[in-house]
Amino acid sequence: MQYLYIAQLVFMIIGPLIRLVFRVIGLGFVTYFGFNALITVAQDYMISNMGQAGTAIQQILGLAKIDIAINIMLAAVTTRFIIAGINKATDKKRSQVWNPPGRDYIDA
Structure with a gap:
């Protein structure tokens, strides 16, 4: 009977955590494939x-390799969005701005 209470406690703690993880994975999945489709x-x-x-313009564009440039x-653009997403997820910018007390932002 004691195991029943422990199992219920574990499910009460882990249940919302699993839902949160699935929600985050679903949001990332939809965002990635939506951006990829765009x-x-x-x-x-x-x-x-x-x-x-x-025809002449197509030949010039082919010689200039415009398709590769595109x-x-x-x-x-994709790399920039991915890096911005990673920085936002890790909150990297906020952790890099801290300075010790008594120091200015610019040390001359």
């Missing part, structure tokens, strides 16, 4: 509009 749609739109240009730009 980037894919933007990339497809840009490349399809490049295909509608004239991929690099979108990868940089």
Whole structure:
């Protein structure tokens, strides 16, 4: 009978924690795939509009490797969002700003 009370206590403590973890994982999952879909749609739109240009312009864009530049730009945007998300999750910016008492922000 004592094990029943201990099991109920464990489930009362762990239950909300498991729900919170699933909620966070679900939010991250939806955010990642939503952002990934948005980037894919933007990339497809840009490349399809490049295909509608004239033949001479398409050749110039091919020589200039504009499609690779678009991929690099979108990868940089994605990386920036990921780094911002990691910094926000770890609260990294707030922990780097602390200075000991009696010191200014700039030591000359």
